[in-house]
Amino acid sequence: MDPLSITAGVVGIAAPTLHCVRLLVKDLQNIADAPDAVTTLTNDLRSVDLALASVQAVTELQWKSLGDAVTAQSTAAITSCKSSCERFKTSLDRWTRHSTDGTLSWRDRTTLGVFKQGHIKSMSEQLQNCNVTLTSVASIATLHSSLQQTQTAEEIKTMISTKETAVNDAIAATNGQSAEVGAKLEALTLAEPDEGEMEADQISATKQVAMEKKALGESRKVLEGLFSVIQTAAANSRAGQEPTITFGSHNQGQQVGVNSGTIHATFSGKRKDL
Incomplete structure (x- = not known):
């Protein structure tokens, strides 16, 4: 695939995902008497909003420095976030169908049982993970230019x-969270619905946990790709090539800040000491 198309993909999905996140925040804010779990979810959505905005600020050159694989994987991660937000909005509309004037009715409040609470918790955890992932992407994307401004x-x-x-x-935390998801899926399968909950609520909660997985x-x-990018820079640094930082597979030429030692460069496969 054309690298430009890959970059356009991540930029293209970020905007509609951000729009979806903001719509969901608005819906949740309209619930005047929301349970604590809903308030937590709203805060998680706001964090993802900021993370998506930071991803949108990543330049074309910075995406190229991360490489095609990380860019494509970032697109997939953002797409999953968007899908979950859309799915949750559909569930929220069903849960609050008896509410009026922006107030969660007592009837709706009492039916926030085990499956709905599990759905909300899983959604929050997915958003928290998405926030960490996207924040890491934006942070490492700007690392390259930051290194050029360092003095030593x-x-x-x-x-x-x-x-x-x-x-x-972040990788370790993600691995730990993945191990917990299997247990959550099993628990949801064995759980008995609370009063007022339906089979649709169990199915919805199970699908959300599967989406989280x-x-x-x-x-x-994404994180493993970013770690590989950093390891490349770290290997160069430990080899005494601190001024030469290479990311991804699209870097061309030498980018040097302040240098007081030998720079090792490769041109057309031949190493030169400058």
């Missing part, structure tokens, strides 16, 4: 190490 090799090493630790921690897998791929 030590600053470069510190910056790379910090990002490396953050992404590695899929999204976690997509996030892991």
Whole structure:
């Protein structure tokens, strides 16, 4: 696929996802007497709103520095977020069908049983993971240009190490969350519905957890791709090539900040010491 098409894909899906997130926030805000879980979900949506905005600010050059794989995986992660928001909005409309004037009715409030609470919790957890993933993408995308502004090799090493630790921690958290999803799916299968809940609520909750599992897998791929990008920079730094930072597979030429040592460059497969 054309790299430009891949970049256009992630940029193209970010805007409608952001719109979907904001519509859902508006719907939740219209519930005047919402349960605490709904308030938490609203805050998670706001965090994803900020993360999506930061992804939209990533430049074409920065996407190229991350490489086609990370860009394509980011598109998939954002698409999953959009799908979950749309699915949740449909469920929310059904749950609050007896409410009027923006107030969650007592009838609707009392039917927020085990399946609906599980649906809301799973949605929140997916949004939290999405926020971490997209924030990491934007952070590493801007790392390349930040490195060019650093003044010392030590600053470069510190910056790379910090990002490396953050992404590695995010991968570990995602793996841990993935292990929990299987247990949640099993629990939902065995759970008995609360009063007022229907089979449709169980199906909806199960589908949301399955969506969360899929999204976690997509996030892991994004984070692993970002970790590979950082490791490349770290390897260069540890080899004494601090001024030469290579990301992805689309970098061309040398990008150098302040240099006080030998720079090793490769032109047409031949190494030169400058």
